[in-house]
Amino acid sequence: MGINMKILNLMQCLNLGGMEQSAYILMRETHEKMITWQVQSITPGGVGKKIAANLNIPAKDNLYIGKFGWRSYFELKRKILEFIGDIILVTGPSLTSCLAIKGSSYKKVLGIHFCHGSSIKERLKWKLFYNFFGKDYDAIIYHSQYILEEAKQIAPYLEDKFHLVEYSTQHCSITSEKDKRTARQHLDIPTDKFIIGNAGWLIERKRFDIFLQVCAKISKSYPNVFYLIAGDGPMRQELEILARDLGIIDKVKFLGWQEVLHTFYQALDLVLFNSNSDAFGRTVMEAMGYGVPVVASVLEGGTDSVIIHKENGYLIPKHEIEQLAEYCLKLINEQDLYNKFQLASIETIRKRFSNDLYVQKYLEVFNDVLKAS
Template sequence: MEQVSYRIMRGLVKGNKGLRFRITTPRPFGNGKKFIDEFDPGARAFPYLGRFGWRSYDVFSCHIQKLSRECSHIWVTGTCAASLAAIRRVKMPKVLSHHYHHFENSTSRLKWSGFYELLCRGLSAVTFPTAFTCDEALRIAPWLKKKAHVVPNGFDVFFQGEEERLKLQQLARQSLKLPQQAWIVMNAGWLVPRKRFDIFLRTVAEVKNRLPESYFVICGSGMLEAQLKRLAEDLGLGRSVRFTGWVDDLSLYYKASDVLLFNSDFDTLPCAPMEAASYGCLVVASLAYGGLAEFIDHEITGFLFDKHDTDLLASSILRLAHDGTLSRNFREAAVRRLTHDYSMENGLAFYKDFFGSAN
């Protein structure tokens, strides 16, 4: 969500040089601090002490009240209870960008019902990146209907045709020291249980057995990194897979790769498949629960499965490796979908209108 927010802010500022952002967060800044400084060098983070940050909440809330005197609108870019609680008494237009799915377990409905009732009644608008997630929210809190908006994440498209893609792929592989002649499969994200990088590794092990010249890249970090590295060794992938650690800018990896293999138990609308497609990288995905089908039409813009079937996933990757016509058709169809439904113009339209009175 952070990268999506940065793109929106950059697009809004580009179209309105007088627009300014004041940024604060109840949690310490993460990897995105350098992007935040681009918009607000005075941005302030708080330590989030105690359960739900209650020990640092008062000072954070006071800071919100202070910033509100300089601002005309409030934008909360994520489902942070501390942030939403801190703005309840502020009287100005307020929008929440909600990017998370709702139904994970038997307590999910109760949790989200309380969230919307206690923290969202005073909001002017709530945006969702997919109709899938918006529909979930309305099943929980039907009264949100007049406030709810489906706002697609916007992406720039960098793919400029197959000849240019192959030229950039060669240069990217040279820069990253990746094998030039390999069929490269990648994924990127947090190495956490729901992201199912274990499925990625088991799938690419099957690909390697059937396509020896293949190579694999995992960009990301997280609690499962050591465990996943051991699994890669156990699967015989030691020299055929690269763990890069966290990468702020994935563009070179998208250019260098042939396929993004994305696997997750639940995701609203993951950015990696769409970012990859914007560079002409093919997408094969398995998502047990989420809204990715709004971007991937199975066997039209990519391969999308609702079960983590490693044999099926591997066969799909190999099918693309051996069928240039199919790969070209998928690549071009995905770019058309991005251009038509997920352009930066579409992603910015709601926010331009909402913040319009700030001009």
């Protein structure tokens, strides 16, 4: 298929979070095939700038000075005006980015990657956002059914612009014992223990404190376990102190950010995922794509789109330490159940959340937007 679109991806940042990883998948699968991409980050470039360079995609960043980046606004707008193409895709809305393209003659598509929140204050902010910016966009994409339904409640008058494009990941075969051992040797972790891990920003919302508390509970019943955390953030030091206070610091390794998570997932036996709010926990689906069973607690979000409780994993709506530890121990001790969840996880990703399907749905939105010219 020939190249037929030129799109500027206006991104909140160029880091390694779930929102950014999904953007990199879309660009990697389509660049110089169906789409010629350019990238503009509203904040200083992160690891994603290197990823874009490796894909031969021009990527610029911005300083983001002042509250909401207002002091960098005119420089950002100038850079955006240099774009010549067909569509501007806003990956993750921010006041700065939305204002910078307001009034632009290009077709505009907005990608919403996070929950709207349940409090009156949060919902009011989103209502104001949709009232002021909603009409600017030719399409608004939501990455889980959960946040799509939230948007319908907040801004029903925009529903004809709404599209559901759920996150995606690759599906693999179950990691062999040989490859698992090699991955663990590469990460310098024990090769003979049951490994439980999680990945993400070390921030309050992601509840790695719950992860560590559950790990401590598990260790009392099953000491032959090691715990692995991939990611970084402002709470790292606090979490390291908590691991020490819980008496498991010698059983936990903080890997920091991993540009490629292939080795991380190959090393794992189980993912324990906890979050206060996640539109669609990317770590969950990535783990399942490798056939790694998941035990999760999520207070609000669309994780139930991928985890079907007791069918392909465990998912509860509260951070109940005892219950989470019990589910982990069941998977440690019951091999038949573990095998069932492994196979069901891979099949879920293969059928509903493949990269091919994700790209196809995005292309359908882009084509529809251009046809409406």
